[in-house]
Amino acid sequence: MQYAAVEQLFPMDPEEARRLLVENEILRREIRYARESAEITADLVVKQFEETERLLRRFQEANAQRKAVLDSALQVAIIATDIRGIITMFNKGAEQMLGYSAEEVLGKYTPEIFHTAAELEEGARGKREKGRKSPRILELFFDRANRCPPRETEWTYVRKDGTTLSVKLSINTLRSAEDAMVGFLCMATDNTEKRRSEQALKESERNYRLLVNNIPNIVFKGYADGNIEFFDDKIEALTGYPKEVFNRKEMNWFDIIVAEDLPSVREKFINALRTDRSYIREYRIRKKNGDIVWIEAGSQIICDQQGRIMFVTGAFLDITERKRAERALHESEEKYRSLFDSGPNPILVLDRKTLEILDANPSAEETYGYTKHEMIGRAFTSLGPLEGETRYGDLLSSDEWPTACVESQRTRHRKKDGSPIFLKLKTCPITYKDKDAVILAATDITDSVEKDAQLFQASKMATLGELSTGVAHELNQPLNAIKLGNEYLRKILKQGLVPTADDLSAVATAVSGQVDRAAEIIGRLRNFGRKPDFEKTHVSLNTPIWNVLSIIGRQLGLLDIEVKTDLDPSEPNILGNTNYLEEVVFNILTNARDAIEQKVQEKGNDFPKEILIKTFYTEKTSGFSISDTGTGIPEENKKKVFEPFFTTKEVGKGVGLGLSMIYGIVRDFNGTIDIEDKAGGGTIFKFVFPRVK
Amino acid sequence: MKKILIIDDEKSTLSMCRLFFGAYGYEVLTAENAGDGLEIFKKERPRIVMTDIKMPGPDGFSVLREIKALAPETEVIVVTGHGDEELAKKAYELEASAFLSKPLNTDEIEAALKRAGEKI
Numbered sequence: 001m002q003y004a005a006v007e008q009l010f011p012m013d014p015e016e017a018r019r020l021l022v023e024n025e026i027l028r029r030e031i032r033y034a035r036e037s038a039e040i041t042a043d044l045v046v047k048q049f050e051e052t053e054r055l056l057r058r059f060q061e062a063n064a065q066r067k068a069v070l071d072s073a074l075q076v077a078i079i080a081t082d083i084r085g086i087i088t089m090f091n092k093g094a095e096q097m098l099g100y101s102a103e104e105v106l107g108k109y110t111p112e113i114f115h116t117a118a119e120l121e122e123g124a125r126g127k128r129e130k131g132r133k134s135p136r137i138l139e140l141f142f143d144r145a146n147r148c149p150p151r152e153t154e155w156t157y158v159r160k161d162g163t164t165l166s167v168k169l170s171i172n173t174l175r176s177a178e179d180a181m182v183g184f185l186c187m188a189t190d191n192t193e194k195r196r197s198e199q200a201l202k203e204s205e206r207n208y209r210l211l212v213n214n215i216p217n218i219v220f221k222g223y224a225d226g227n228i229e230f231f232d233d234k235i236e237a238l239t240g241y242p243k244e245v246f247n248r249k250e251m252n253w254f255d256i257i258v259a260e261d262l263p264s265v266r267e268k269f270i271n272a273l274r275t276d277r278s279y280i281r282e283y284r285i286r287k288k289n290g291d292i293v294w295i296e297a298g299s300q301i302i303c304d305q306q307g308r309i310m311f312v313t314g315a316f317l318d319i320t321e322r323k324r325a326e327r328a329l330h331e332s333e334e335k336y337r338s339l340f341d342s343g344p345n346p347i348l349v350l351d352r353k354t355l356e357i358l359d360a361n362p363s364a365e366e367t368y369g370y371t372k373h374e375m376i377g378r379a380f381t382s383l384g385p386l387e388g389e390t391r392y393g394d395l396l397s398s399d400e401w402p403t404a405c406v407e408s409q410r411t412r413h414r415k416k417d418g419s420p421i422f423l424k425l426k427t428c429p430i431t432y433k434d435k436d437a438v439i440l441a442a443t444d445i446t447d448s449v450e451k452d453a454q455l456f457q458a459s460k461m462a463t464l465g466e467l468s469t470g471v472a473h474e475l476n477q478p479l480n481a482i483k484l485g486n487e488y489l490r491k492i493l494k495q496g497l498v499p500t501a502d503d504l505s506a507v508a509t510a511v512s513g514q515v516d517r518a519a520e521i522i523g524r525l526r527n528f529g530r531k532p533d534f535e536k537t538h539v540s541l542n543t544p545i546w547n548v549l550s551i552i553g554r555q556l557g558l559l560d561i562e563v564k565t566d567l568d569p570s571e572p573n574i575l576g577n578t579n580y581l582e583e584v585v586f587n588i589l590t591n592a593r594d595a596i597e598q599k600v601q602e603k604g605n606d607f608p609k610e611i612l613i614k615t616f617y618t619e620k621t622s623g624f625s626i627s628d629t630g631t632g633i634p635e636e637n638k639k640k641v642f643e644p645f646f647t648t649k650e651v652g653k654g655v656g657l658g659l660s661m662i663y664g665i666v667r668d669f670n671g672t673i674d675i676e677d678k679a680g681g682g683t684i685f686k687f688v689f690p691r692v693k
Numbered sequence: 694m695k696k697i698l699i700i701d702d703e704k705s706t707l708s709m710c711r712l713f714f715g716a717y718g719y720e721v722l723t724a725e726n727a728g729d730g731l732e733i734f735k736k737e738r739p740r741i742v743m744t745d746i747k748m749p750g751p752d753g754f755s756v757l758r759e760i761k762a763l764a765p766e767t768e769v770i771v772v773t774g775h776g777d778e779e780l781a782k783k784a785y786e787l788e789a790s791a792f793l794s795k796p797l798n799t800d801e802i803e804a805a806l807k808r809a810g811e812k813i
Contacts, residue, residue: 473747473774476795477703480774483796484709491716491799503712510705558747 016170077188085109099160114157165190217315224309226254238318240288258284277301294323345441352436355380367444369416384413409668422449459661463586464529470555474521478514485510524551538692541572541615541624544581561596561609572615572622574689576669584665587658588626588685595630623688627678638675696739698722700730700756702748727751731759741809743770757787768809
């Protein structure tokens, strides 16, 4: 504006004025723009970088200072005179600078009223030396104006109030259309202020550079058409393109934004225009080498007073790593979610301390018959134990939460309708929504447990078949006595006689006793063959041993096998199931019997035929052992005996499921089996379980 | 009076046998195991012996062998709790007069006794 005014007034050649004005304009613009960029940058990074904040504060102080400086520095004093030095124009800038109003000075002579006599004297010294006594000031003006090229000179101005200021003064001659000199144009700028301003700008720029270089952000200035300018070389590190290609408008920012992100980028911009004109966008750009980089750009749209977009200022941050991490996290969460939601296994998330159910997947809903809604908040213990054994209690009471996962072999839970389900549980510690939690993955093994039960039952039937010979023999004993008693009575009656009261009483007593005995045998047998449940209870190991001996002890005796027992009467207790343990004892006993029988066949009768059954316990374990004096198990077979269908017995004499089934049962009760050689021949089977009191 | 020796580890069987064979006019000698049975046999020399096979200690076959060795003319009836062909075959090989399965019945006992040359 000033420039235009000057041009109107002085159409000749205001080259110096133009230069100065342009320079000032540039300076002002840069400073404003630097400040605006910095303010936005500050918004983005101030929180993260205390150091940056400090720098920024200094920078802003410097800016504020300079702004004040510039406001006044912009006031260029423009004074025009006629050829005699009479002031013809005195602009606002001159009014402000010198304290005179235009009215006061128009028509007066310059330079006298603004200049100090001393300076004028000195300025004129050269002329005086050439012989002149008192050079006119105007001559100095002529002199200066005629120099080529015209140059700025430093002068001291005297204000109306008598104070002085240093100015840069340039003097041009004003010429008429006919090229005749008509006057002078003096343009003065406040030199002290400008010097200070330059100083401040330098300082400010240094701070600004420091700031720009120290923050990870890339400060930019952009335009609505996609042109963009950068101020440091970080953009090259980010994009692979040097800043110059943007600054020279060889490349447009939209050129490197990934095409599919452009719509959202535009949308944000438009939204920002409608609101506070600031926005933060995340989008991808394509580097020179083709790599994709995610950036976050915080921007402020700068508009002029009419609301037209002037430019956009802001800063980029490379967020590729963050995006990658976010994506990885998202993917991992997705994976977890999809596993959780669509996994075939029931999964529950439990609060570690209260065991309250925090989350349940659809499979858990299906398995338990509760809806997710019903399950969440419910105590897990209402479904069943966390584990099939007492370890569970220790686990929760202990402060040390295991970092590894814990598995249970077979745990019985209840559905909503009360029906039992069997599950294999795996529990792992996790953090769920900032809580200590347990993730529990279950495998529904109800089917396989049922199959196990069927197999076990089949095995029991085989056992019963095995028993049948012995049982038939045993049952025939009471039947025989009853029969004979009865045949006696018939014989007497047939002879037309009457049995004596004593005889009748003897027969009646025998019959009654023998029927009881037969019933007892049948009872034991039925007990042995009953379908087992899976409940584990506290069992003394002595119980299954007595039960089995009651059935086959007599049989073993008849084979001349001496069965010795050394049972600890106190508490060889375990958490198990009597019926299953009977099967274990029975199988081992019949194997022991067979081993002895085989040895008889191979080596004759000349060895002690003995089976020794012991029970024992320690602080932590309870166990039993069964040793025989039979053939023994060759070393190479010791590992194989627990394999299904392994048998050394002759064809038809055993299905070979015995020991593999035993192995399964013992493992189920958390027990171990050891096979040892017995000194002098034979085998010792040793079973050890965790003890319960 | 004709004598019969019954060897069986079942006490109730022995007591019923005493009544039963008593009704046939026998003096019934009883023993609960092979050892006792042979002792009584050597002392009383009954013409007819009935022994169970399965007993703790020496079984009925060893009784059969011993008696046949001591007095081959003795009639030995072998009784088993659960008969099978193998046992029967073995009994006849050892020259048992009869092989019976428990529970015993009158007809079989009478037949066996008759075959042993007894008059009943």
